[in-house]
Amino acid sequence: MLHFLFDWLQSIDFPGAGVFQFITFRSSMAVITSLAISLLVGKRTINYLQKQQIGEVVRDLGLEGQLRKKGTPTMGGIIILASIIIPTILFGNLQNVYVRIMLMTTVWLGIVGFADDYIKTFKKDKEGLSGRLKILGQVVVGLLVGLTMYLSDDIVVRERVILDNGEYKTEMVQDAPEEAPSPVFVTRDVKETITTIPFLKDNEFDYSRIVWFLGDRAEQWGWVVFVLFIILIVTAVSNGANMTDGLDGLATGTSTIIGITLGILAYLSGNIIYSEYLNIMYIPNTGELVIFMSAFVGATIGFLWYNSYPAQVFMGDTGSLSLGGIIAVYAILIRKELLIPILCGVFFIESLSVLIQVGYFKYTKRKYGEGRRVFKMAPLHHHYQLKGYPEAKIVTRFWIVGIFLAVIAVLTLKVR
Numbered sequence: 001m002l003h004f005l006f007d008w009l010q011s012i013d014f015p016g017a018g019v020f021q022f023i024t025f026r027s028s029m030a031v032i033t034s035l036a037i038s039l040l041v042g043k044r045t046i047n048y049l050q051k052q053q054i055g056e057v058v059r060d061l062g063l064e065g066q067l068r069k070k071g072t073p074t075m076g077g078i079i080i081l082a083s084i085i086i087p088t089i090l091f092g093n094l095q096n097v098y099v100r101i102m103l104m105t106t107v108w109l110g111i112v113g114f115a116d117d118y119i120k121t122f123k124k125d126k127e128g129l130s131g132r133l134k135i136l137g138q139v140v141v142g143l144l145v146g147l148t149m150y151l152s153d154d155i156v157v158r159e160r161v162i163l164d165n166g167e168y169k170t171e172m173v174q175d176a177p178e179e180a181p182s183p184v185f186v187t188r189d190v191k192e193t194i195t196t197i198p199f200l201k202d203n204e205f206d207y208s209r210i211v212w213f214l215g216d217r218a219e220q221w222g223w224v225v226f227v228l229f230i231i232l233i234v235t236a237v238s239n240g241a242n243m244t245d246g247l248d249g250l251a252t253g254t255s256t257i258i259g260i261t262l263g264i265l266a267y268l269s270g271n272i273i274y275s276e277y278l279n280i281m282y283i284p285n286t287g288e289l290v291i292f293m294s295a296f297v298g299a300t301i302g303f304l305w306y307n308s309y310p311a312q313v314f315m316g317d318t319g320s321l322s323l324g325g326i327i328a329v330y331a332i333l334i335r336k337e338l339l340i341p342i343l344c345g346v347f348f349i350e351s352l353s354v355l356i357q358v359g360y361f362k363y364t365k366r367k368y369g370e371g372r373r374v375f376k377m378a379p380l381h382h383h384y385q386l387k388g389y390p391e392a393k394i395v396t397r398f399w400i401v402g403i404f405l406a407v408i409a410v411l412t413l414k415v416r
Helices: 002-011 017-021 023-051 077-091 097-121 131-151 207-244 250-269 272-278 286-307 316-333 337-343 345-368 380-386 391-411
Strands: 157-160 170-173 182-185 187-190 194-196 204-206
Touching: 023 077, 023 286, 077 097, 077 286, 077 316, 097 131, 097 286, 097 316, 131 207, 131 316, 194 337, 204 207, 207 250, 207 316, 207 337, 207 345, 250 272, 250 286, 250 316, 250 337, 250 391, 286 316, 316 337, 337 345, 337 391, 345 380, 345 391, 380 391
Parallel strands: none
Antiparallel strands: 157 187, 170 182, 194 204
16 A cells, blocks of 8 residues: 555655665565554453453363463454554555465455354354365365466566577677677566476476376366365465464464565565576566565564463464465465475474374274374374473474474575
């Protein structure tokens, strides 16, 4: 919103208006604003939720300190959502298709999560929104994102033109300052289903290769495969964040670490100079996503002020489903979704622990007549709780693992 105002101020040569054109400035303002909103609005929201008796419903699973959480206000995810949406609207370019996709994702998954929390707290139904409806909400987001990427002319990838002999096409810059003209690579903007594969030298993968057997139709059907992968990734990461949200500050802090990393990757991918230097995929107009992710980071840090141990508020599904979906869609837009198993390793291992636990229990029940467990309890953070580790220590160590994985994700830019 302010983007248009400062554009007009710059057109009339208003002093200082040009600073608003810099992504770094607007990102800084987004962080400050989102942090301020979450801190200032957070306390009032918590007080309101307490007055409305919107508290956490706790089942006694024998975990240390679990019963103390009973009655703690939930649905605090609305604090995170407001702290993301407002700064993005203020400082982002709303004409940018990537920004609009992220706002749509935030609002839609926020509604799905809010519906689940509302049923649990107001309707007193511990099951909340049915699993099928949750999945449907996530599938709808993935489908909308995939179709938008396919249909929008604004979503392209800039690649170098390759000649028949396999070399890059170059041309000479005649107005170069040196005496001899300088060769430059010829590029073009294309709509392709390509993404980045970590650790490989030629680190671009085209989803159409999966249906190579279709011959000339492989490129066309590649979009179908691409959209299906988007739906799968959004659903998996959103549920992974939801499963991770079981200890005070665990999902919030982990999301902050992931958000900072994705912001760095988006800035590099959206900057033609840095992408050329690092020899990574350049995606025009994704620089605006840095403003959104700055608001995301500020919102999660501000929420952590109240969500850290012992938590004064829980985000509920309103927050956790949204955080996971935002991370997934963001990674997809900057073509880094194949980094998710590394970058979102904490979410991944939490989800994997549940799948292993459930699968092994069912297998042993069929084979031996009695279900057996791999972990004391799943998700994994509860396993460590039952082993006697204090909650704060578990959370801190998971954060450290998240930081380690984030560093590895950044290193994949050069380590191939």
